[in-house]
Amino acid sequence: MDLYQELILEHSKRPQHAGLREPFEAEVHHVNPTCGDEVTLRLHIVGEGPTAVVEDVSYDALGCSISMASVSILAEETIGHPLSEALTTFEAMKAMLTSKGEDPGDEEVIGDGVALAGVARYPARVKCALLGWMAFTDALHQSGHRVAVTGTDPEEGTP
Amino acid sequence: MTASPFSPEEVARIRADFPILARTVRDGAPLVYLDSGATSHKPVQVLDAERDFYERLNSAPHRGAHALSEEATAAYEGARERIAGFIGAAAQDVVFTKNATEALNLVAYAFSGSPHPGIPGSERFALGAGDEVLVTEMEHHANLVPWQELCRRTGATLRWIPVTDEGRLDLSDLDSLLTERTKVVAVVHASNVLGTLNPVDELVERAHAVDALVVLDACQSVPHLGVDVEALGVDFLAFSGHKMFGPSGIGVLWGRRELLEAMPPFLTGGSMIETVRMEASTYAPPPQRFEAGVPMTAQAIGLAAAVDYIDALGIERIHAHELALTERLLAGLAARPWVTVVGPTDLESRGGTVAFVVDDVHAHDVGQVLDGSGVAVRVGHHCAWPLHRRFKVAATTRASFAAYNTVGEVDALLDALDTVPEIFGDPRLRGAS
């Protein structure tokens, strides 16, 4: 099946940066009520405003290969990156996942995230791929970092 | 068991009645529909009945004296009679709702903290601290959450019968769970996940011995087994039309007459009243008391046609057919050591629903791979989240059968399942080739 790219399988079997770590400013717990997938995600940000950097994203996730791979890629693509860049990555991921297959994703921006492009053709799975990212933006809100984040409503963006 | 499964020729004839079964999905794969537990497909006989209502009789039943309304009323009440007969009930004890969920909520809502001043006998439905409601760990959310809410409203306590590793009710501690304090026992007849058929006789006997009422969720039994309310001895029974070849938007609540008469209404408004004054109103007798607003007339008529369809096939043969498919599937799964069935692995007290997990692969991924071959199953917790917690699994894959399923479809499921480990097996091992 074209959906299950090798990269997705790799990430889901060996999720990068998995586990919950200290320190963190916000911890959130998100579930996908239709299938019971869950993620607990902690966010640690250093610096303020334009100089803010995602120092750590740690998580404990239980879910299908798509949601596991997505949160693993999230950690890989955001840890150590400026917050503004992480948000650009999020926007690009979301745009790709909700494009119904129109947007193949830009590897320059979302890295391994392009492996999830096939998910956009399966509306029932888009939520799986967005679960971790919704937790990430929610944690960002809770951490009090004042950055313009669009699409933190988990309902939004799923067709 | 005396009834025999349908022959391949018979199944072919049945399938011809269901236009949707001829379609393909994804990239041209024939549809293998193994999700009738979620909702069944509809034969042309049911579609025709609904269409015929709109073409010839359409009007609001029980409202107005014109010819159409009279004919629509007769058709609606005729459907009630037909459906009541199917479960061994009298028409006046059958209430139409939008689905089983609404039917169960209707019953749960009848219970409250104090009797209804205008309804004699409603003391029976007054609950408070010290009273208990007993459910089971295998309930569908529709027969769990309304009771949780009832307990929250009244201060009553919710208790539940646990489930064994084999997926059966663990009645070993029933003496302490079902006591003089128990006012309601709400239980599923056939589990929508495990396939287990619960021992209704025993539960009814024990519940009635302490004067508790028994509410049976018969969503997965009425479509597949012969169900007779009198023989079961329960006090309330609920099911949905859409799982038994009927239209969506119609469910049934059957209740013992004296209980329905003592129950306050759930939804209120037009059609359910006796007299209305500005200050207060009095209510019609059941079943009208529980059918506020213009009812789902076409759906009731469609469901009556579905009942005719089931009767023509023979419910015993439907059950025998589904069990034969279940046996084949269980044997196929048993031959795959990387699959674990959640629920009984033999045919004893069982219906045609089989849930399973694949080692190290999430059910969502299993379902996706099957879907790629046109095999439609359900994945997730199937609205029975506590049951899944009990088995320490986040989600299962569930196949559920109906009269139109074939042996070939069971094999298609098993074949598609064999590609799951090929895709998800450890990449280090797969990379060796």
Ligand SMILES: Cc1ncc(COP(=O)(O)O)c(C=O)c1O
């Ligand atoms: C056992 C059981 N109870 C209750 C329900 C709820 O039925 P409905 O969603 O039609 O109200 C279902 C089906 O979803 C079920 O399988």
